[in-house]
Amino acid sequence: MAETKKENAKPSTGKATSVIDYIVQRLADEGITDCFGVPGDYAFPVCDAVDRNPNIRWVGCSNELNASYAADGYARVRGAAMLSTTYAVGELSAINGVMGAKAERSLVYHVVGMPSYQNQRVRKNLHHTFGDGVFGNFINISAQAACVHAVIDPDNCMIEMERVITEARRNNQPAYIVVPGDYALAPVTPTEVRPVTLKSNEASLEKAVAAIAERVRVAKSIVAFPAFTLQRLRLQKEAQQAIEALGCPFATTTMEKCIIDESHPQFAGLYAGALSAEKTRQLVEDAELVLDLGGISLNDETTAGFSGRLDSARFVSVGLNDVRIGEQVFGNVRLADVLAALAKFKSPALPHRRTPDQAQHVNGKPADKITMDSLYSRYAAFIRPGDNVVLETGSASLGLPPMTLADDVRLHIQMLWGSIGWATGAAFGVALADPKRRTILITGEGSHQLTANEIGNMGRYGANPIILVLNNDGYMVERALEPYPDWSYNDLAKWRYADLPRALGCADWTTARVETIGELDVAMKAARESKSGAYIEVIGGRMDMPKALAFAHTRIKELYGSDAA
Ligand SMILES: Cc1ncc(C[n+]2csc(CCOP(=O)(O)OP(=O)(O)O)c2C)c(N)n1
Numbered sequence: 172m173a174e175t176k177k178e179n180a181k182p183s184t185g186k187a188t189s190v191i192d193y194i195v196q197r198l199a200d201e202g203i204t205d206c207f208g209v210p211g212d213y214a215f216p217v218c219d220a221v222d223r224n225p226n227i228r229w230v231g232c233s234n235e236l237n238a239s240y241a242a243d244g245y246a247r248v249r250g251a252a253m254l255s256t257t258y259a260v261g262e263l264s265a266i267n268g269v270m271g272a273k274a275e276r277s278l279v280y281h282v283v284g285m286p287s288y289q290n291q292r293v294r295k296n297l298h299h300t301f302g303d304g305v306f307g308n309f310i311n312i313s314a315q316a317a318c319v320h321a322v323i324d325p326d327n328c329m330i331e332m333e334r335v336i337t338e339a340r341r342n343n344q345p346a347y348i349v350v351p352g353d354y355a356l357a358p359v360t361p362t363e364v365r366p367v368t369l370k371s372n373e374a375s376l377e378k379a380v381a382a383i384a385e386r387v388r389v390a391k392s393i394v395a396f397p398a399f400t401l402q403r404l405r406l407q408k409e410a411q412q413a414i415e416a417l418g419c420p421f422a423t424t425t426m427e428k429c430i431i432d433e434s435h436p437q438f439a440g441l442y443a444g445a446l447s448a449e450k451t452r453q454l455v456e457d458a459e460l461v462l463d464l465g466g467i468s469l470n471d472e473t474t475a476g477f478s479g480r481l482d483s484a485r486f487v488s489v490g491l492n493d494v495r496i497g498e499q500v501f502g503n504v505r506l507a508d509v510l511a512a513l514a515k516f517k518s519p520a521l522p523h524r525r526t527p528d529q530a531q532h533v534n535g536k537p538a539d540k541i542t543m544d545s546l547y548s549r550y551a552a553f554i555r556p557g558d559n560v561v562l563e564t565g566s567a568s569l570g571l572p573p574m575t576l577a578d579d580v581r582l583h584i585q586m587l588w589g590s591i592g593w594a595t596g597a598a599f600g601v602a603l604a605d606p607k608r609r610t611i612l613i614t615g616e617g618s619h620q621l622t623a624n625e626i627g628n629m630g631r632y633g634a635n636p637i638i639l640v641l642n643n644d645g646y647m648v649e650r651a652l653e654p655y656p657d658w659s660y661n662d663l664a665k666w667r668y669a670d671l672p673r674a675l676g677c678a679d680w681t682t683a684r685v686e687t688i689g690e691l692d693v694a695m696k697a698a699r700e701s702k703s704g705a706y707i708e709v710i711g712g713r714m715d716m717p718k719a720l721a722f723a724h725t726r727i728k729e730l731y732g733s734d735a736a
């Protein structure tokens with residue numbers, strides 16, 4: 172039986188009176204209906220306030236790192252998430268995940284309960300401290316993972332919450348809110364506050380749009396890059412309208428895969444430096460004007476080790492809050508407003524129309540062992556409109572992206588931060604955030620070992636993901652990125668992966684361990700039909716790698732700055 176919001180929750184009075192009730196209700200007002208976390212005594216006031224608030228439910232996770240990944244996944248779908256951890260030991264365990272959310276612009280409100288002001292004032296020797304009577308030791312550390320933070324007391328609570336929320340939304344990055352236990356339970360000091368609506372400076376917006384229009388007018392060729400931030404801010408439609416008005420081709424990097432349907436006539440393909448299809452590479456690298464919509468990340472991963480030829484002088488970069496054209500910066504303009512202005516541009520008589528790709532072939536015979544060539548084309552055929560796909564860093568993040576995927580698929584990947592284990596935790600958050608869509612987790616077994624215990628909570632809260640785990644006997648991506656593949660540190664404990672759901676309390680899940688293509692096909696069909704979760708362990712070859720990974724092996728120097736990794 173899935174856990175849902177308690178039936179007997181006290182109704183909201185509309186006027187939360189304690190500090191922590193105010194904080195929780197204010198976050199619920201942001202549209203957040205779930206709080207991921209692990210309780211602890213210093214955080215009890217936070218946990219209690221969530222549990223008694225009828226608008227937000229407590230979602231217990233196996234550890235704080237998993238909870239932070241789940242919150243990140245949830246925020247990517249819903250726009251914002253809440254994470255609750257306890258002082259020091261809890262918040263520090265969550266930090267990698269919250270930092271990842273910062274890097275990838277995902278808005279997670281990290282709420283931490285700390286020792287009471289009373290005890291801080293008299294420098295009590297308390298658990299979860301160094302025993303030094305100093306209580307601010309971890310605030311700066313957690314604050315580094317956020318774009319804004321506040322230590323809350325009854326007097327500053329209402330004002331600080333508006334400041335923190337506005338700043339977090341402006342940057343679409345995490346916020347850290349820490350509150351001493353006694354202050355959390357104290358009545359909030361009523362203060363006149365009003366939520367801030369982020370608007371553009373009209374004059375600056377006008378100048379920015381005019382400057383873009385001039386660049387568009389003189390450019391003989393344009394390519395647009397809709398950035399991953401559009402998905403975080405849920406501005407995909409607006410970006411699509413702008414691109415349609417411009418009539419230009421658009422490309423995506425792996426971070427933006429499927430952000431606009433890949434069947435769109437203006438889609439120019441996946442750009443990944445030298446690994447791009449030749450026609451994609453030409454459209455992107457030869458374009459006189461590259462229109463970056465939202466701030467794309469041309470990092471080592473998205474450019475296949477900086478193997479592309481992109482001239483930054485040709486860029487017009489529309490960020491979340493500014494527009495940059497060469498040395499010119501137009502500040503205080505919002506991405507949504509620029510997109511709305513671009514959507515009013517007159518589209519050319521003949522917008523770009525792509526030449527259709529050759530149909531993707533699903534290859535291999537039922538009795539064949541599963542190769543990477545047959546696996547990813549099968550995954551591509553399996554993924555349907557309406558799916559949420561969560562893709563882990565590793566060989567899978569190089570194998571799946573070159574495949575064309577169905578329309579209305581949402582792909583979630585942590586490409587820049589690249590912390591393995593993220594996808595398993597994030598899939599939990601995505602599944603709870605968007606229960607109407609099926610969540611498909613695609614991960615390697617090495618990554619999965621970091622966070623696999625979260626499967627128990629997927630079952631507990633009634634999520635029904637389809638989990639596809641590639642078992643290739645170790646950290647293959649690492650084997651590929653080194654001159655010598657057989658270092659013992661790339662080996663793993665040999666888990667019985669397909670037994671995990673049962674051991675973790677998901678007895679009603681459909682599970683399978685598959686070695687041949689025929690077995691995989693049968694298991695995928697059963698997974699799709701299952702009403703509860705499904706888990707497939709796919710046995711792959713130890714050194715059978717997707718093409719992009721073999722290419723990476725030839726660019727070790729560019730990736731790491733020296734010949735040997
Ligand atoms: C938290 C974290 N620890 C270590 C790494 C380094 N790392 C990157 S990929 C990888 C191995 C992934 O192996 P697996 O999930 O089995 O995928 P495969 O490449 O074998 O398909 C490791 C250890 C990382 N990115 N993040």
Ligand SMILES: [Mg+2]
Nearest residue numbers: 615616645647
């Ligand atoms: Mg592996």
